[in-house]
């Protein structure tokens with residue numbers, strides 16, 4: 193795997209360049225822009241606990257994801273492989289609902305109670 197930006201080589205299984213925070217491509221000959229476009233923003237969070245939960249959840253479900261801005265500053269944007277975006281949103285539903293519950297949203301807590 194290669195980073196399209198800094199050209200670093202990574203071993204199989206690594207999906208993100210830890211320097212550039214962008215998805216790796218299997219070969220530099222590939223169009224790196226297409227690879228990047230295959231990721232979709234799912235969530236923006238500034239909650240470190242949420243991020244830890246998301247990581248373990250997605251790791252166990254085999255979802256390809258990365259966090260944009262993780263090593264820099266909050267808020268962090270969760271990017272997921274477009275093919276898995278719907279699946280990822282499903283997985284995050286409960287997490288997002290409970291996280292909103294804890295914060296303030298009346299609308300969302302109402303929706304959750306009805307289920």
Ligand SMILES: [Zn+2]
Pocket residue numbers: 195196197198199200209210211212213
């Ligand atoms: Zn890089």
